[in-house]
Amino acid sequence: MTPPHLITADDPPRPLENPRWGLDPSLTFLNHGSYGALLHPVAQAQAAYRERMERDPVRFFKSDLEGLLDGVRERLGSFLNCRPIDLALVQNATVALATILNATDLKPGDEILITDHEYQSLLNELDRVTLRTGAKVVKAEIPFPIASPDVVVERVLGAISARTRMVFVSHVTSTSGLVFPVKAIVDECNRRGIDVVVDGAHSPGQIPVDIRGLNPTYFVGSGHKWLSAPKGSGFVYVRPDRQKTFRPLALSSRVHKARPERSLFLRDYDYFGTGDYTAVLSIPQAIESMGSLLAGSWPALMRHNHELVMRGAEVVARALGVEPQSPESMIGCMATLPLPEPAAELADRPTRYDDPLQDALFERHGIVVPIWRMGAREQRVVRISAQVYNTITQYERLGEALAKELAGERAYRVSA
Template identity: 45%
Template sequence: MKDETQNFKLQSSDFQQFWSLDPSVTFLNHGSYGACPVPVRRAQQRFREQLERQPLRFFMREFEALLDASRRSLAAFVGAQPDELVFVPNATTGVNAVLRSLSFNSGDELLTTNQEYNACRNALDFIASRTGATVVIATIPFPLESPDQVIEAVIERVSAKTRLALLDHVTSKTGLIFPIQQLVHELAARGVDTLVDGAHAPGMVSLNLHEIGATYYTGNCHKWLCAPKGAGFLYVRGDRQSTIRPLTISHGANSPRTDKSRFQLEFDWMGTDDPTAYLCVPEAIEFLGSLLPGGWTQLMENNRAKALWARQVLCEALGVSPPCPDEMIGSMAVVPLPYELFGYEQAGQVREWPILQDLLCDRFNIEVPVIPWTTPFQQMVRISAQLYNTPEQYHTLAEALITLLSDLL
C-alpha cells in the first residue's frame, strides 16, 4: 500500500501540469464532466482557427475527410468498424436517437434497471408514454457481492413481451461496471435487443464493441477519453442502421450519394455547428495514451488501482464497508456515508443536515458528488480517479468528512 501510494504521488505531480484545473480545489469529480487537457484544447483551437479562416472551404472541402479520420481513430479504440459509428454530442443524445427511431406498441416491454442514468430513463419513459409500451424495472441490489446478481436481476424481468433492454455499462450513481458482455449475450439468446448506455466506459475500461455484441452502443468521449465537451458516439450494428435516424433531419435525408450509408450521411451533417470536439478525439486518444509507458492499458489500470486504494482509505476513515467487489470498480467508486452526516433523530424529529456536496465545496473547497440512495444507507460519496489526482486529495476528503461527523457528535 505504501509503495503504491508513493507511485500515485509521483505520477500525479508529473501530470497535473497538463490540466488547467483550479489548484485551490480538491477536484475528485472527473466522472461528471471530464476535464480536457491543455494540449487537446490547443488542438481544438487550431481546428477552430482553420474553420474561421475560410468557413466554406472548411465545411465543404475539408470537414468530411477530417471527420472520417477521427472516426477511424475512434473505431480502432473501441473495437468497431468505422462504418458502424457516427458522432453525437453525448451519450444521452445517442440513447434518444435510438429510442425515437424504433417503433413500439401497446403491450411491448422496455427493460431497464433501477440504476439507469436519470436522463436516459426519462427518455425511456417518454417513449413509453407515446407508444403505450411499459417500462419494466430490474432492481439491482446494492450493496452487492457479485456481478452475477446483476445478471440474475435483469434476466428475471425478461418476458415474451420484452422488446429492448436499456442498460448502463458503468452506472453513474454507484460506479458499478456491469457484466455487460454477458448481459448482452443472455438477452440476445432470449431475442432481446440491447441499447447500452456506455457514457463512462470509453477510457475507463477496455472496449471491444464487436465482442460485447450490443445492437446499439453509445458513449462519451469527453469523460475518461478527455476529449472536449460535445464529443460522443453512437454505434449501430450494420443490419439495424437503416432504421436509426438522427434527432435532427437535414440534408442527408435525400442525399443522392451512394458512397456512404444513409446512416452516416444523416448523422454526419445535421446543420451548421462547431464540430471541432469530434475532430479532437484522435488527439485525446494519442495524448492520454502517451502519458505512461504502457499506454492506455497502464493508464486504465493506474486509475482503477487509485480508485480502489482511495475507496479503502475512505472506508477505513468512516468505519464503513465497501459496497461492492473490487472486480466491479473502474476509475470511480462510491463510499457509504454514516447516518450522522446527513441527519439524526432528536425528540422524534429528524433534522436534515445542509446539502453535503455544497458544504464540502463551500467549507473545504472539495468538489465531489454526494449521491442520494435508499436503504441501507441514504447518501454516498462518489470519488473519481484520474492521473492528476493525488493521494493527499483523498486524505483531504476523509479528514473533511471526519470533521463534519465530529461537529455533529
C-alpha cells in the same frame, strides 16, 4: 486492519508529474467522472480546428468536414474495436440514447428493461417515450452493497419477459460507479432476439472496450469523460441491421441527396446542420494525448487509476467507518461509499448540487466530489474518481472533511 483484497500495489500510485489539465489547482478535484477534464494539447487541437473553421467556413463545412469526421471514426473505431462505418458521432450519450428510443417502433405493452442504477437522463427520456407509445418500463433492482457481478446478471435476466422489447444496461454505472457484467447480458439478449443498449458513457478510457467482442445492438459513449476529449464529443455504435432506421432527431439540408458510395447512416450523421464540430474532431488527439501520459499507454493508465481509486476508497472508507461495497472486479476508476442520513431538517437545506453536504465540501474545504442518492432505496452515497492528477493526500483530505461535516450533522440531530 486493511482488507487485503483492497491492496493492489505495494505503494500508492504516484501522481503524474507536471499535470497538463486546465483544472483549478486550488481545488481537490475528485470528480473526473462527471465532466472529465480537458488536457492542454487537446484544447489546443480544438482551438486549431475552430480557427480552421472560421478562416474559411464554406470550405470547412462543404468540403473538409466529411473527411475529417471519417478520420475520427477510424481512430475511434480502432480504440473501441469496431468498424468505423458503424459509428455515428453525436453531441453526447444523452442524445444517443434519445435517438435510439426515437428510432425504435415501440407498441403498447412492450416492455423496456432497465436497472435502478441507470442515469437520470435515460429515465426522463423513457418517461416521455412510454407516455407517447404505451410501452412500459420494468426496473431490475441491483443491490448495493453487492457481493458479485453474478447478482447483476441474475437480476437483469430474471426480469426479462415475453414482452421485453429492449434492455438498457450501463457498462459502468454513473450513480454507483460499478462495472456491470454486460457481456453475459448482451449474449442472452442476442440469443432471445431482444435489442440491447449498452450505456458506455463512463467506459471508454476507464476500462477496456471491445464492441466487436461484445456485439450489442447499440453502444453509446462519451468522449469528454475518461478520454478527456472536449465537451460535446459523443458517439454511438449501431449494429448494421439497425442502421437504416436509425435516423437522427433532426434531419439536415443534405440527407435528401442520393450518394450510392456513402450510406444513409453516415450521411445522416456527417452533418446535423451548422454547429461546432470541433469537439468530436478532437477525439483522436485526446486518445493520443491520454495514451502518452504513462509508459505502457492506455493499459498502464487504466491500471494506475484503478489502483489509485482502490487506495482512495480504502482511505475514505476508514474515515467513514464503513466496509467496501463491492468486489474489486466491479470497480474501474470510480468507487462509491454509503453515507449516513441527515436529520430531516438538514435534508431540506438549499443546495446547488444534489445534497447540501456537497455544497459544504466545496465551500468550506475546496473539495469537488458528488454526493447523491442512488438505487431503489434512494441511498445517500459519495462517489470518488481517480485520474493521474489525483493523489492519496486528496482522498485523505476528503475523508477528514467528510468526518467533520458528518459530525456536524450528527450534532444537529442530537441538539434537535
